[in-house]
Ligand SMILES: Cc1ncc(C[n+]2csc(CCOP(=O)(O)OP(=O)(O)O)c2C)c(N)n1
């Protein structure tokens with residue numbers, strides 16, 4: 310109880326106390342849990358709010374920045390990482406957090422996602438993966454599991470989903486982790502590591518959308534979907550000892566990569582030095 | 590600076606630097622690629638930043654991100670890329686983020702003919718992004734004018750907190766001319782207005798003092814929200830109809846009340862003319878040539894060269910054409926800006942000269958159109 314009260318005090322220090330509340334999210338949605346974990350991670354790192362920017366694209370997740378007292382920008386659908394790239398280049402000292410839904414980050418924004426990773430630009434990309442387009446009402450997304458019913462796949466989804474974390478590793482991100490909205494302590498820890506990382510850092514957060522995809526597939530209440538995140542997930546370490554068949558359908562949680570790679574804006578400082586040296 | 594042989598695209602890049610540009614994001618495309626290549630080399634020399642993005646959508650997004658970070662920012666493209674940028678240009682208009690978008694027009698639609706000139710993007714520059722919004726678009730007709738109007742584009746974007754489009758064309762972009770470069774100290778630069786209020790009072794869309802509220806860059810202690818949703822004076826989304834209407838009224842008013850500053854043009858011999866020729870961009874060169882030929886043959890021909898394309902120079906055109914029975918409007922398109930001319934001048938007075946095969950409108954064709962009216 311005491312811990313809870315301290316936490317809400319922490320959250321309170323970072324929320325915008327004006328007309329923004331109540332928020333637009335459905336009661337029981339996981340997005341608020343992610344927001345709270347981000348706030349605690351930022352607080353734990355003792356960052357100066359003035360030095361933190363939060364950008365988002367469009368979607369339920371995209372509505373997150375308006376609630377927090379950072380430098381916040383709600384951009385266009387799929388493009389948040391590209392906006393953030395421009396900001397980070399001219400303000401390399403800022404911590405730039407980019408929150409995106411799975412459709413935002415990987416369908417319309419998929420190209421920007423892989424290129425931001427390839428460049429290894431120092432952004433923290435937080436993907437709230439609810440396996441669907443929440444805001445527009447439960448259509449198929451690039452992370453919708455095969456076979457699931459969606460608003461645009463009424464006979465079951467016939468495509469295969471992107472494994473977001475694995476994709477980010479292959480594309481060149483410096484730090485990649487996956488957790489869920491059930492495992493809040495772990496999530497907070499990964500977010501903290503990601504925000505501290507110099508290069509491109511990705512945290513994929515498995516969530517759910519009970520009002521759209523959940524309802525279409527009769528997955529039950531938010532509590533039941535939370536339980537599924539608990540029961541159907543396992544740590545990377547444990548996954549290593551399992552066969553492919555045993556891992557089927559499970560969410561693997563953990564830090565997939567944490568490597569030292571040269572960060573883009575720092576490399577660009579070197580470009581400036583070279584250009585100015587050649588000139589004189 | 591001394592005189593130099595310079596290409597239009599190079600003049601654009603140098604004009605950008607002179608205007609204070611310190612960030613460029615772009616994607617290669619003919620006939621605008623040179624601008625990116627030159628700035629890739631030049632920007633880091635002055636401590637600026639250049640990035641080649643994965644496409645034009647990302648380029649436009651990065652430009653807006655850099656601008657909110659406080660840098661004067663630009664991108665340059667041609668038709669296909671300009672089409673891709675439209676959604677984010679609308680974002681810049683909605684969120685009132687200063688930025689400059691260069692479109693070196695080539696023959697479209699689609700891939701069209703990459704190395705051929707055109708003025709086919711005039712209407713797209715005005716209405717390419719969805720929704721009602723004001724826009725400023727400038728169109729140079731020479732290398733020197735490209736340099737000057739690029740500086741001007743940055744100045745307008747900062748002064749009015751708006752995206753500004755520089756509508757070049759392949760002829761002006763690739764043409765080389767000897768230009769007297771302006772001395773650095775003679776170049777007037779407009780810097781982003783600064784706020785006088787402390788962070789806790791700051792509202793990025795507060796319009797009680799001016800229709801152009803100061804925009805404080807991210808990272809300077811003023812934490813606020815920016816969105817493409819309709820928003821209130823703090824930048825937060827709003828459902829209040831009166832606030833939405835007030836935004837729309839204000840962003841149009843901030844441009845409409847400053848037309849005397851924004852509308853740039855040159856005129857010649859209009860007072861006693863019988864025929865008026867109105868042109869812009871590369872076509873203004875052919876038009877001026879035709880006007881001189883017609884005058885040599887005794888014709889009283891007025892010439893109006895528009896440098897500001899949007900907002901349309903309504904009053905200037907109306908005034909210039911008031912007394913006249915004939916207005917000739919040559920364009921390298923099927924008739925785009927002429928629609929505006931027809932709107933303010935009686936339609937039966939307006940004569941079009943168009944070409945859409947990727948060649949410049951020939952002075953001879955404009956001359957023929959002029960002579961048809963005076964004979
Ligand atoms: C260019 C564009 N296309 C489509 C939309 C409509 N749209 C709004 S939100 C959204 C999907 C959101 O899904 P996701 O990114 O997964 O986020 P969630 O709402 O699930 O958090 C779509 C398609 C849009 N706003 N812009």
Ligand code: SF4
Nearest residue numbers: 334335338369443518
């Ligand atoms: S629609 Fe789904 S994702 Fe959006 S707020 Fe509601 S539960 Fe959350």
